[in-house]
Structure formats: C-alpha cells, structure tokens
Amino acid sequence: MNPINIFAYNVPEVIREIAKKGTESDITIYHRKDGDTVFTILSPSRFPEKMSSLTDTIFPADIVLLGIDEINKDLGEVLIALDLMKKERGFIILKDENKAALVKKIISNTVVSKYTFFNGSPVELASSIGSLKIERKETGTSVIIDHFFKVKSVGTVALGFVLSGTVEKHQNLYASTLENPVQIRSIQMQDVDVESAPAGSRVGLALKNIEIDDMERGMFLTEARLKKVEKIESKIEFHPTLAGKNVSGNEVFICDQMKYSRGFRSGDEITLDRPLSVYRDTLAVCSNTSVPRILGTVKVK
Numbered sequence: 001m002n003p004i005n006i007f008a009y010n011v012p013e014v015i016r017e018i019a020k021k022g023t024e025s026d027i028t029i030y031h032r033k034d035g036d037t038v039f040t041i042l043s044p045s046r047f048p049e050k051m052s053s054l055t056d057t058i059f060p061a062d063i064v065l066l067g068i069d070e071i072n073k074d075l076g077e078v079l080i081a082l083d084l085m086k087k088e089r090g091f092i093i094l095k096d097e098n099k100a101a102l103v104k105k106i107i108s109n110t111v112v113s114k115y116t117f118f119n120g121s122p123v124e125l126a127s128s129i130g131s132l133k134i135e136r137k138e139t140g141t142s143v144i145i146d147h148f149f150k151v152k153s154v155g156t157v158a159l160g161f162v163l164s165g166t167v168e169k170h171q172n173l174y175a176s177t178l179e180n181p182v183q184i185r186s187i188q189m190q191d192v193d194v195e196s197a198p199a200g201s202r203v204g205l206a207l208k209n210i211e212i213d214d215m216e217r218g219m220f221l222t223e224a225r226l227k228k229v230e231k232i233e234s235k236i237e238f239h240p241t242l243a244g245k246n247v248s249g250n251e252v253f254i255c256d257q258m259k260y261s262r263g264f265r266s267g268d269e270i271t272l273d274r275p276l277s278v279y280r281d282t283l284a285v286c287s288n289t290s291v292p293r294i295l296g297t298v299k300v301k
Contacts, residue, residue, distance in 0.1 A: 141221075144220055158205045
C-alpha cells in the first residue's frame with residue numbers, strides 16, 4: 001500500500017475530477033485509489049473563517065496542491081503556514097498565467113518556491129503525484145485523531161492518520177488524553193478491515209477503554225507517553241514577513257499538529273492555560289488579533 005496525503009487549497013475543480021468526498025466538517029476529506037496508491041485529500045472548508053481549519057489540513061500532508069488566482073491576505077496566510085510547517089513538495093495551479101511573474105516573486109523566499117507549476121489535466125496531476133516517493137518513519141507507532149464518534153455494536157470509533165510506525169489490531173497505545181492505555185479493537189482502510197496499517201495511512205480505528213467524552217481532535221495514540229508541557233520558555237521565531245511589525249497582545253495559541261492551547265506571553269515565556277501533549281519540539285504560534293494570524297514557531301525544550 002502506498003498512501004499519499006495531500007493538502008489542497010483553492011482547487012475544487014481538480015478535486016471533483018479525481019476524488020470522492022468522505023468526511024466533512026471544518027476539514028473536508030476526499031479519497032482516491034489507484035491500484036496500491038491511496039490518495040487522501042484534505043481541504044480547509046472553513047478557512048479563512050477558522051485558522052485551525054487551515055493548519056489542521058496542512059499538518060498531515062505529504063504533498064500540496066495550491067491553486068492561485070487572487071493575491072490577497074488569505075493566500076498570504078496559506079503561504080506563511082506552508083513555509084513554517086516546511087511543506088516542501090507540491091504543485092501550483094496558476095489560474096491566470098499573466099500573474100506568473102508576480103507569484104514567483106511572492107513565493108521566492110519560501111518553501112513554496114520549490115513547487116512545480118502544473119497546467120495539465122487533473123488525471124495527469126494525479127498520475128504525477130502517484131509517482132512520488134514519500135519517506136516515512138517506520139518505527140514508533142503514532143496516530144493523530146481528527147474525527148471520532150460512537151457506533152452501535154462497535155463502540156468508540158476514531159478517524160485519523162498513522163504518523164509513524166505501523167498500527168496493529170489488538171495493539172495497546174497511550175492516548176494523550178488518558179493515563180491508561182487504549183486498545184485497537186479493529187482497523188479499517190478504505191472501508192476494508194485490515195490487520196495493520198503502515199505510516200501515512202488514513203485509518204478508522206475501533207477503540208477499547210476510551211469513551212467519546214475522553215476524546216478531542218488532535219489527540220495522539222502513541223507507543224510511548226508524550227511529554228506534557230504547561231510552560232514554554234523560548235523566544236518566538238517570527239516569520240520573516242513579520243519583520244519590523246508590531247505584534248500586539250500577549251494572548252497566543254500554540255499548535256502541535258491539530259491541537260491548540262491558549263497561552264499568555266511574558267517576555268520569552270508562554271504559560272499555557274491547559275497542558276499540551278507535544279509530538280514535536282517545534283510548534284506553530286497563532287493569534288486572533290494579528291494579520292496574518294499565523295505568526296511563527298516556538299521551540300519546546
């Protein structure tokens with residue numbers, strides 16, 4: 001199985017041609033299967049209204065599909081987010097060729113400058129993406145959950161992405177919201193029961209020893225417990241586009257993958273209003289009072 005996860009922005013006509021709609025909330029997820037290659041396409045359906053709709057769809061992505069027509073602040077937030085999250089592989093679909101020079105200038109100092117400008121058909125684009133080799137972390141099982149619900153006769157079901165390692169039926173994993181481990185009762189990929197799922201896979205997991213009330217978007221299932229952080233003692237590294245600008249307010253939001261925690265700045269220290277289980281040591285920093293709303297990153301020591 002060759003899973004490929006794709007962040008798609010402003011390319012609805014492409015998605016309609018190559019994929020079928022699945023889960024829909026502030027994130028809309030689409031699916032396509034070509035032989036052993038499984039595409040999961042994530043679209044930020046509530047952006048620009050919700051900043052989390054954007055960041056939550058970018059985090060699991062291996063590849064970016066970026067449609068560009070208008071040059072505006074919404075595109076600016078997308079470009080900054082892609083740059084800060086280091087999404088270095090992608091395709092740009094330019095809807096007005098006359099803007100090519102301007103777009104290249106805007107993206108010149110970001111990872112987006114590495115993307116390929118594409119003007120072929122959606123099917124040709126799917127073929128190009130399917131030929132790409134995605135490197136995965138094969139050890140240390142970790143899964144991030146984005147949706148969850150109760151199913152009669154099954155119990156608690158979670159949808160998410162295998163970030164690393166392989167998740168296996170009957171495996172015990174630690175949930176970032178609980179002290180005791182939970183068990184993987186069963187696994188589905190593309191609505192088919194499987195015994196295991198490799199890194200990169202989009203999975204549906206039936207879980208034992210956890211209730212819906214214990215769950216939230218952005219929770220992790222991991223082999224080893226994640227570190228919980230209540231205070232971050234590190235300077236915010238603001239994105240270069242914010243150089244010389246005054247970022248007002250001491251309230252910020254710290255984001256690790258799909259989980260946000262409100263924090264309050266005091267010098268180079270950020271105190272969180274609730275503990276955050278961190279998967280990575282570099283976290284995104286956002287604010288509701290600034291433009292753009294995504295500011296930069298901060299290191300967890």
